[in-house]
Amino acid sequence: MNTLKVKICGITRCEDAVLAVEEGADYLGFVLAPSVRQISLESAGVIISRLHDRFGDVLPRMVAVVVQPDSGLLDRIADSGLFDVLQIHKPAEPFPTYCRIPWCLSVPVPAQRDAGIVKYCNEDIDELAFSGTAGLVLCDAAVQGVCGGSGIRVDSSAARFVRDRARRHGFDFILAGGLRPESVSVALTEIEPDGVDVASGLEDRPGIKSAEKIHAFMTAVRRWESDRLNDMI
Numbered sequence: 001m002n003t004l005k006v007k008i009c010g011i012t013r014c015e016d017a018v019l020a021v022e023e024g025a026d027y028l029g030f031v032l033a034p035s036v037r038q039i040s041l042e043s044a045g046v047i048i049s050r051l052h053d054r055f056g057d058v059l060p061r062m063v064a065v066v067v068q069p070d071s072g073l074l075d076r077i078a079d080s081g082l083f084d085v086l087q088i089h090k091p092a093e094p095f096p097t098y099c100r101i102p103w104c105l106s107v108p109v110p111a112q113r114d115a116g117i118v119k120y121c122n123e124d125i126d127e128l129a130f131s132g133t134a135g136l137v138l139c140d141a142a143v144q145g146v147c148g149g150s151g152i153r154v155d156s157s158a159a160r161f162v163r164d165r166a167r168r169h170g171f172d173f174i175l176a177g178g179l180r181p182e183s184v185s186v187a188l189t190e191i192e193p194d195g196v197d198v199a200s201g202l203e204d205r206p207g208i209k210s211a212e213k214i215h216a217f218m219t220a221v222r223r224w225e226s227d228r229l230n231d232m233i
Helices: 014-022 041-055 071-080 127-131 156-168 184-191 211-232
Strands: 005-008 027-031 061-067 085-089 103-109 136-141 172-176 195-198 203-205
Touching: 005 172, 005 211, 014 027, 014 041, 014 211, 027 195, 041 071, 061 071, 103 127, 103 156, 127 156, 136 156, 136 195, 156 172, 156 184, 184 195, 184 211
Parallel strands: 005 027, 005 195, 027 061, 061 085, 085 103, 103 136, 136 172, 172 195
Antiparallel strands: none
8 A cells, every 4th residue: 555645736738637647646736826837727627527537536636736825716716626635835814714625735945955046944834834624734945936846856854844843743744846756766765755746847848747757756656665665574
């Protein structure tokens, strides 16, 4: 049984969603905020409907990715009945009071020290992250002007700090930021998250996934998990 969860994010095409399902992804992410991977609620609905037609109700959990959502947007997402989880970047107050479906927060943490980019992050993780109702906390590299999908690795020590806080609150910790088929095993060994979230690392160009990269990524994750389980026996 696989315990490490995989979220494939930035889905914009039905064929990519089908591949992700066939390869065993646990979550599919649809970016409803301004982004090179943005998709409309209506287009996401078409893809999800086609997945149901093809696979029935045994599907990954569908995730709506939003930035500073207002109550109107959250109502439209909830009313659509399409999504299982909301992934929130930069929540607008008073977010928890009007969210109608399970939600989690994406926490920005410092990027790798040698990445040569602007780094910013509050030292104290906002307790709002641990008010989420989906039982998850994500972390991604804090890159100025970008809420996610930067392709930049997070600093491992910062990620482990968030991981440990998440677990103390009984939350699963999902790692994002610069994950690729050829390097994901290194990040898994260094950080040991409960799951991984990948977007740009599986693309031929923004929003367009590669079948070969999806397969290679899933293979690398499952091989790492199998090797770790064997080491524990």
